[in-house]
Amino acid sequence: MVSIKDLSFRYSGAERDALSHINLEIPDGEFLGIIGSSGAGKTTLTYAINGVVPHHYPGDFYGAVTVSGLDTVDAGTVALSREVGNVFQDIDGQMVAAVVEDEILFGLENFGVNHDEIEARIRESLEAAGISELRERTLSSLSGGQKQKAAIAAITALRPRIIVLDEPTGELDPQSSRKIFLYLKTLNEKYGITIIIVEQKIMLLCEFAKRLAVMDQGRLVLEGSVGDVLQKGEVLEEAGVNIPRVTTLGMKLRKQELYRGELPRNLREAEIMMRSVGHG
Numbered sequence: 001m002v003s004i005k006d007l008s009f010r011y012s013g014a015e016r017d018a019l020s021h022i023n024l025e026i027p028d029g030e031f032l033g034i035i036g037s038s039g040a041g042k043t044t045l046t047y048a049i050n051g052v053v054p055h056h057y058p059g060d061f062y063g064a065v066t067v068s069g070l071d072t073v074d075a076g077t078v079a080l081s082r083e084v085g086n087v088f089q090d091i092d093g094q095m096v097a098a099v100v101e102d103e104i105l106f107g108l109e110n111f112g113v114n115h116d117e118i119e120a121r122i123r124e125s126l127e128a129a130g131i132s133e134l135r136e137r138t139l140s141s142l143s144g145g146q147k148q149k150a151a152i153a154a155i156t157a158l159r160p161r162i163i164v165l166d167e168p169t170g171e172l173d174p175q176s177s178r179k180i181f182l183y184l185k186t187l188n189e190k191y192g193i194t195i196i197i198v199e200q201k202i203m204l205l206c207e208f209a210k211r212l213a214v215m216d217q218g219r220l221v222l223e224g225s226v227g228d229v230l231q232k233g234e235v236l237e238e239a240g241v242n243i244p245r246v247t248t249l250g251m252k253l254r255k256q257e258l259y260r261g262e263l264p265r266n267l268r269e270a271e272i273m274m275r276s277v278g279h280g
């Protein structure tokens with residue numbers, strides 16, 4: 001579990017807080033999506049969970065963050081890396097090896113995993129990612145989606161309890177993005193790994209995440225189940241979040257008093273809404 005209590009953080013030299021009075025609890029097994037406009041503090045929030053803040057970026061840190069009972073300030077990033085696996089926004093900068101299997105091996109050796117166990121871990125993580133056949137390929141020969149999967153596989157091989165991903169589908173087409181989410185869903189449901197993901201593709205996120213956290217100007221303005229959060233269309237609009245077009249349509253119909261029901265999240269729900277409008 002991740003527990004964030006009244007967290008405020010200001011990067012050294014910055015004029016305002018990147019995070020301001022954040023309170024958030026993320027139970028084990030959660031699949032949490034973090035959304036918000038550019039500069040809202042999403043990346044900084046992930047840094048506060050994996051200890052990059054304040055360990056790699058100095059600044060004014062107030063409040064407390066604990067991960068599996070470890071205080072992130074006391075624990076340091078090495079101890080935290082055993083609990084939290086990170087897929088940073090710049091995966092090329094994160095990967096160290098030339099070949100897929102070596103990338104996975106590197107982390108396992110670094111963690112001091114027993115040599116008898118290494119082969120099984122490599123095989124299992126490649127299989128969960130659906131990239132067993134890419135084992136001996138060079139990372140530079142992979143497509144964006146394949147590379148992203150290899151990066152996540154290297155993290156899962158270390159069996160962290162939590163995986164934090166910062167816009168992992170940023171450079172991927174819709175189909176590859178979907179495959180990444182399906183893979184994360186497997187990790188979440190089959191292996192019980194907590195997923196914390198910053199993602200711009202809101203429709204995709206709403207389909208897979210259980211809960212959403214909405215950031216705006218360093219503050220956590222909304223947190224709840226996907227359904228509940230999408231019902232707060234006005235707050236989302238103010239936070240500059242791109243909401244599903246069917247949800248916007250529902251908001252317009254509500255404003256015109258043509259519709260009073262729940263805001264739709266997907267085409268199926270939009271269809272139900274349109275039928276009720278038709279009979280309204």
Ligand SMILES: Nc1ncnc2c1ncn2[C@@H]1O[C@H](COP(=O)(O)OP(=O)(O)O)[C@@H](O)[C@H]1O
Nearest residue numbers: 011014018037038039040041042043044045057
């Ligand atoms: N290394 C840094 N030094 C100073 N300010 C930073 C640094 N990184 C981010 N910021 C500032 O912190 C705020 C939040 O940034 P960030 O967490 O990257 O937002 P997001 O990921 O939502 O786009 C922004 O105002 C940004 O300019």
Ligand SMILES: [Mg+2]
Nearest residue numbers: 042043044166
């Ligand atoms: Mg960011």
